[in-house]
Amino acid sequence: MNRGTPEGRGKSLRMDARSTTRSGGHAALYDAVMWPAERAAVGAWRRRLAVEARGRVLEIAAGTGAQFRWYAPGTEVTALEPDPGMLGRARRRAAGAAARVAAVQGRAEEVPFPDGSFDAAVSAFGLCTVSDPAAALLELRRVLVSGGALLLLEHVHLAWEPGRTLQRRAAPAWAAVAGGCRLDRDTLSSAREAGFVLVRERTHVAGWIVEATLRNAAGLRAER
Numbered sequence: 001m002n003r004g005t006p007e008g009r010g011k012s013l014r015m016d017a018r019s020t021t022r023s024g025g026h027a028a029l030y031d032a033v034m035w036p037a038e039r040a041a042v043g044a045w046r047r048r049l050a051v052e053a054r055g056r057v058l059e060i061a062a063g064t065g066a067q068f069r070w071y072a073p074g075t076e077v078t079a080l081e082p083d084p085g086m087l088g089r090a091r092r093r094a095a096g097a098a099a100r101v102a103a104v105q106g107r108a109e110e111v112p113f114p115d116g117s118f119d120a121a122v123s124a125f126g127l128c129t130v131s132d133p134a135a136a137l138l139e140l141r142r143v144l145v146s147g148g149a150l151l152l153l154e155h156v157h158l159a160w161e162p163g164r165t166l167q168r169r170a171a172p173a174w175a176a177v178a179g180g181c182r183l184d185r186d187t188l189s190s191a192r193e194a195g196f197v198l199v200r201e202r203t204h205v206a207g208w209i210v211e212a213t214l215r216n217a218a219g220l221r222a223e224r
């Protein structure tokens with residue numbers, strides 16, 4: 001499947017009508033709302049995630065680019081984001097990052113790059129929001145090299161009651177005010193179902209936040 005090359009990163013991509021979402025002001029608020037959490041803990045989680053992101057990295061649902069500052073120099077990051085407001089902020093952040101970051105418009109369900117283009121894929125609070133996480137995860141497998149890393153920092157559906165039920169009940173209202181973000185996604189299970197193998201997992205806030213390293217199972221046996 002040839003959908004362009006990572007070398008063409010940064011050039012504007014032609015997207016169809018389904019390819020963009022509108023944040024309706026969400027972009028302007030996002031960084032301000034996240035700021036206290038970034039200072040308290042999220043920044044440290046992001047930094048740890050970025051340590052494992054080496055070589056050619058695809059970040060999906062990049063938002064305002066809050067993850068960019070943590071990538072190491074020498075890393076080549078392609079960041080996909082469909083929302084024009086978020087993307088504008090992400091592009092400004094990309095310009096100041098230590099790594100080479102190209103922010104391009106696109107949805108995680110239709111990654112516009114050929115098979116095996118990336119060494120690692122990153123989603124930081126992204127798979128909670130993409131419309132079809134199963135399709136997005138299959139796309140990430142497709143564009144990752146064999147054994148490539150999937151690095152996740154996500155809030156997930158709690159495993160314990162009554163937390164799980166409360167999240168399920170609150171999910172529609174929360175999604176309506178939080179740009180489509182779902183509280184009730186079993187993201188690690190979805191990643192395993194898509195064919196990723198869990199290598200490392202760390203949880204925070206009673207299991208609500210998960211940091212995880214997974215590998216693209218394709219080719220793993222051959223590498224052992």
Ligand SMILES: C[S@@+](CC[C@H](N)C(=O)[O-])C[C@H]1O[C@@H](n2cnc3c(N)ncnc32)[C@H](O)[C@@H]1O
Binds near residue numbers: 109123126179
């Ligand atoms: C909660 S924000 C996360 C932003 C950023 N990753 C961070 O760590 O702060 C979720 C982002 O997912 C984007 N998004 C929504 N639907 C998407 C899709 N189908 N594919 C990729 N990104 C999507 C939204 O526009 C939004 O910027």
